[in-house]
Structures are given as structure tokens and as C-alpha cells.
Amino acid sequence: MKKDLLSIDDLTTDEIYLILDTSEAMREIGQRPIKKVPTLRGKTVVNLFYEPSTRTRTSFEIAEKRLSADTLNIAVASSSVLKGETLIDTALNIEAMQPDMIVLRHASSGAGHILSRICKSRIINAGDGMHEHPTQALLDAFTIREHKKRIEGLKVTIVGDLLHSRVLRSNVRLLTKLGADVWVSGPPTLVPAGIERFGVHVSVNIDEAVADADVIMMLRIQQERMQGAFIPSLREYFNTFGMTTQRVARAKPDVIIMHPGPMNRGVEIASDVADGPYSVILEQVANGVAVRMAVLYLLAGGVEVD
């Protein structure tokens, strides 16, 4: 594996499968009465979060603790960034204390690349601006594979605010790399320019996009998108792109419904879909811990891959 995990582009197909396979073993640790192994004992992991996050930070922290790493959470309020220290200086200061890994969440795309260039510590991107959230895509792939036993050849439809979504960008890279048939759908105001060059189908017709889908992945719509005139109203958004049981019925009978969270019920997804039999949303959260354990373990040098 490369030193850092900044993007799905950093991983070969073999490495992705290695992470998914290792995640299976890691999940078993979480099912034991004593959910702890000494694998990363003596390793220091800093969770450096420049953006508020509940799910991702908690997930990383639990993963680190289950592997017996010494963990440290640094939540940097954006106001203190404006006051002074640059990202590079903060990173150099943390680096001076010789951590083994830094898990970074930041509002700017490419923030991890800056750390990667100056830090000896391994950098794990836990979400950088609108760029990528690679561990989310890995846990999504793990969840899909668990249900479908494969990823290649599946029709995966991703719906919502594509423009601002780092989850989209990681998933598109990963799923196309593994041979899935990826469809994306959302209002044209929220479709990134040139996205078809990733090898995905783009459709503003949600019914076409979800037809015969094996997997439907919903993305969050943020309230403030109305102010930017991306969408007229949440009500109209739900009517046009919201995932309802009627729409789900167009997909394959064994379709699974995913959402990276946090979810807006009644905006991008109806509650009866979110809580319904096809939903694997909470499984994604559970799998997140196992996948992050696998990433931490492998990046720490658990296995050499060529």
C-alpha cells in the first residue's frame, strides 16, 4: 500500500479487495465479548478534525481503540483557523510529537495532500472538502459485497447532491474500478461538470436511473442549497428525486438502499424506505468500524502488498 490513503486512486484493485477481506476478520473482533486486540499497541493515531463529525470520528476512534492504538482527538474550530495557525504549521507541530498516523477531516479539498507532502506520519483522509471520503466508499463496497457477493456487473445508482459530495467522488472511483455499472442522478444544478468522464451514466430521470438497480445509494441534500438556487424547495426536491417505495419498486426485487448519513428524512429519502426491509443504512455504520480497522491495520504495515 502507498504511505497514505488520500483517494481511492491511491489503491489498486487488489488492495481494495485486500481491505475488504481484512475487514471481514476485523468485524469478527467487534463481535467478541472483549472487543480489543493488541495489534496497534504502542502506535499513536491523531484524529485531526477541522469539521464537525459524529459518525466518522466516532467510527475511527472505536476502530483505533479496538486495535489498542493510543488515540488523540483534535477538533479544530474553524474560527481558530481564521485567527492564525496554518494547516501546515498545525501539522508540523503534531508531526513533531511523532504520531504514526493522522486521520484528517477538513473542509478544503486537497488538505490531505498538503499533509502528505510534509508529514512522515501516514495520512488517512476522513473527508476533504468535496473531493473524497475513501473509507466511506470502502465501507459501502464492503456492505454491497456482503449482500450481493460481488461488485462487478452490479447496477449501482447514486442519487442526490452529486456536486458537493465527496462520498460520490470516492464511490464513483471505487465502483468503476471494480467494474460496477454506475448511474448517477440528480438535478442538473447539482451534477459536477464532466462527471461522465469517470465512466458513469448520468440521468436526470430518476425512474430510468433506478430501473433494475441492484444498489441505490442516496446522498444528503443540504438545506442551504435552496439559497444557492440549486433547488427550488425541499418539497419539490422530494417529489422529483426523493426515494419513495414507488421508486424503489422499479429497482431489482433484492435491491439494497444505502445512505452515508446524516440522513434527511422526507427530503432525499422517505422514512418507510430508510427504515424499510431494503435499507442497509445501519449496517453501513456497523461495517464502517471494521473497514477502518482494516485500513488502519494495513496502513500501519500489517501486510506488505506489492
Add this chain to the structure above:
Amino acid sequence: MSKTLLRGGRLVDPANGRDGVFDLLIDGDRIARVGRDLPIEAGVKVVDVPSGLVVVPGLIDMHVHLREPGQEHKETVATGTASAVAGGFTAVACMPNTNPVNDNAGVTGYILAKAAAANLARVYPIGAVSRGQKGEQLADIAELKKAGCVALTDDGHPVSTALLMRRALEYAGMFDLPIIEHCEEQTLKSDGVAHEGFHASALGLRGIPGECESIMASRDIALAELTRGIVHIAHMSARQTLDAVRYGKLRGAKVTCEVTPHHFVLTDEMLGAPMAYDTNVKMNPPLREDADRDAMLAGLKDGSIDVIATDHAPHHADEKQVEFDRAPFGITGLETAVSLCFDRLVHAGVVSLPRLIELLSVNPARILRVPGGSLAEGAPADITILAPDMNVTIDVKTMKSRSKNTPFDGWTLRGGVAATIVGGRVVYVNDSMDFRI
């Protein structure tokens, strides 16, 4: 008064229809004679110009940020003009977005005093269109003209409203001052940081479409027609803008335009490679896609582009070494322009050397209505000696500019500058060459 005879060597002077082996006699600060096999008078210093070098009218960069007053940590008039002469430029026109803004005779006079003290390249200040560049009220344009400003602009931003632009064109027309426009429809730009397209999308960077530029250029060209004013479109980047300029010229609007070397050499592919999120490829307007870059080359070739200007925009390393979306826009350009022009235009067969000299010297002088652009007898002895076949490896460590923000560091290019002469004085000699003057 000292006399110097530049003997032999190719002389390219498109303003006077010359391209061949000529001698050129400098007498004091003027060009005294140009001709074949000029006699050697007593007391004349004779400099033999090697056959590989080319004597041309001094290059003029009409779009430079010298940063003084107010941002001397990025550049000063002294370091900026040292950079200019090292890049072969005998004159630069400097943008008014200093602190305070160059919207009054006091600031103009300050810049000119600094330029006189530095005594390197000629400096032509460009005044603000609006007071404080705020886009509300016209600056004192007659005063700026009298103090020495050669053009007006609110560069960094477009002139805020169509109404103010109309008034500015009308009023500045009285003084024959061109208005240089940074074209950008600001609501469309929004919080964009890179060209809207696949590369920005892949990296999660907010996009700026080419239409952001062409919409504003179209407005300004229409207003130039309405008012018979003179508009010059700065740092054109988008193919749509070039089309707007061509159409305006066809209709007889008084419109000219410039392109920077980085917009005819680089594309938005640089956002991701060789170094992802390199803030030295963040500039405004942004690097655009292949079709735009190719359109700029076509415009240079077919004559619809008038000028190559660098938009030399120095920034301190501390300001650039931040997250991509937080970094300031802009790169330096004075010391890389000639090499890029030779390598990518002349040697690549896009334009001839005489045409390049029109783009870098004749046309900027004509548009700004300043002396230069000519090696006529009696003209100021502003002369650049070029080395078209010299291999140059760009090295920021040897640059004269106070700032080092260029994406071209380490590039090896064919073509460079041998020497720069301003008003008969040798102000730069390339010490990596054997040539001495």
C-alpha cells in the same frame, strides 16, 4: 554622450519592416542609425552580436503587478523591474490594485519615483477606473492622466456595473485612455477556484465556466461600440471570449486583447498532475481546457490576439502554501515569458519571430500609446537582445522577483534573453552566456 554600435546579428523590427542582418548605433539614450555595414566612428564602443542572437525593440509587458505600495513582501517596484529586465522587458505597465489603490496622483507619483530610483525598466502606471476600485464613483481620471497613467482598470475585478463602465469609457475617451478590463461575471464565478470541467470536478474544486469571462467581455465590447471608447480585454482565457473579441473587431469596435503565456501553454489538467492541488496553478482566470488553449494558439496565429502579457502576480510563499481554495490567485510571469513564447510559439511554428515581436512590443506600445515598439532612428534606445536557441532551465532560485510562485520551475525551454537595454543603458546581461556588452 557614449555611442555603442551593435554590429551584425539578426535585427527584427516589424514596425519598420526590417528583418535581416543590420547594425544599430546607439547614441546616448536614442537609436542614432540602423543600416547595413555602418561605419565605425572614433570613440564608438563596438559590440559584435553573434549570429545566433536577435536584436529587437524592447519588450513591453502591459499587465504586471508590482505590489508597491502596500504589499512589499510580495514585490516592490525595484524587484519587479529587476525581474522585468531579466525577462527581456524594457517597460512594464503596473496594475493599480495596490494598497492604497492607485486612484490618485499621489500614488502614481510614488510609483514613478520608485521606478526612477530603481532605474531599470520603464514603468507605466495604470490608474483605477473607480475610486478605491470600489466600482461606485469614477476616480479623478484627468489627474491620473496628468500624473502619468497610461490606461485605466479595476483589475482584480471587472468594472462593477454596465452603467459605470459606460461612463468610464465615455469619460476616458476624452483623454484617449484605454480601459483594460478584467472580465468576470462575478455572480457566475461565485466561489469558483478552477476551470469548470472534469479536472475540477474530480478534485472537488468549485468551477468557473469560460462564459464567466465571455459574458463580461461581450458587455464591454458592446459598451465600447456604444461610446466609441477603447477597451482592452485583459488575460483572455476562454475560447468564447476570443469569439466575442473577433466579432467586436469585425463590427469596428475599438477592442484589443491579450493572452498570458500560461493560458496558451497550460491546461486545467495541471490541477491534478504532476502535483495535485499545486497552488501555483491557481490563477484568475483559471487554466482552461485543451479547446481553450488551442483557441488561444489559433488566435495568436491568425492575428486576432493583439498582445502577450504576463499578468505577473507575485505572492509570498506563505500565502501560497495553504489549502487550494484558500490560496490567492496568480503566478509570476516576467522571467518565464520569453522562453515560453520561443519554445511554444516560435519553435513550434505557431507564430514567426516578427509576429512575436508585434505581440510583445509593437502592439503593447500602440495600445498604451507609449514610446517603444520600434527601432526607428531617433527612437528611445530600448532594445532587447534575444537568444532564440539557448536552452533555459527555469530555476526560481535565480529569479529576481521577490516571489517564487511559478508552475514552470524546473522546465527546460528553448529560447531566452541575452541582454536588455533601456534608454541606451545596459540594464541586464545574461551571465550564463558568453555574450558581453
